[in-house]
Amino acid sequence: MIGLLGASQYEPIVENLDERTIVSTRFGDVSVLKGRISDNTVFFIRRFGWHDNKASDVVNHAAHTLAFRMLGVRRVITLNGFGGVNHDFNVGDLVVYHDYVKMLERGPTTIFFGEQRWPRANMTDPFCTEIRETLINSARYNSNRNLHTMAVNICVQGPHNETPAEFEAFRRLGADIVSTAIYPEVVYYRELEMCFAGLSWITDSGSDNDEKNWVRIGVDELSSIVREAIKNIPDVSNCRCQSTWIGNESDHYNDTTSLPSWYLDIR
Secondary structure (H helix, E strand, O other), rough: OEEEEEHHHHHHEEEOOOOOEEEEEEEEEEEEEEEEEOOEEEEEEEOOOOOOOOOOOOOOOHHHHHHHHHOOOOOEEEEEEEOOOOOOOOOOOOOOOOOEEEEEOOOOOOOOOOOOOOOOOOOOOOHHHHHHHHHHHHHHOOOOOOOOOOOEEEEEEOOOOOHHHHHHHHOOOOEEEOOOOOOOOOHHHHHOOOOEEEEEEEEEOOOEEHHHHHHOOOOOHHHHHHHHHHHOOOOOOOOOHHOOOOOOOOHHHHHHHHOOOHHHOOO
């Protein structure tokens, strides 16, 4: 099973979507749509709320992540338009980012928030290498757009846009793109032993981020990329995402006895 996060306009990527169902998590209720892509069951969550009216800083990322996990999803792809920071990244380019920098205050900072003890996830490869590879290969085959296969995504608080001085600071920090999404959910997915990666496109460049001028990619173009990628995701993962807490008992930070009982029940 695959999870997709995106605005409602990208729902047609998934075939035979059912009416929404509600998944109740310890962080709140989540509306989920179920459909298919090829032979894969796909669950779709509207990333910014059912009415696409929530900013990233108020989206219930923890509930989204846990809802997927409770449904049995182990691999998740997110679709987003982000701002370009690197001068070599042009509006309309596709990006499969590999790392991130957090420049924000947003919580909870762990899916295990409120527990007395919890392990610490290794974020050396924050985004699933296996899903990234399938997205890259599919984008190369199904699109003529310029594709960046390595990029650092700097995540900021929002919901306001960034200043020219902030963009210059981001460049000096080594960022290639800027977003108000991705963190802290990237940590939640790793903590819940799920594969997570994203396909993005550059909507605006530099500090020219007036939303009315944003360039968006149509659902038809994205459909060919995402469907091909999902079709080619291996049935059995060969990455480390789904074994975050396996083999780490010797590390006192990653002692599996620190995992809370509610997670062990769904693990």
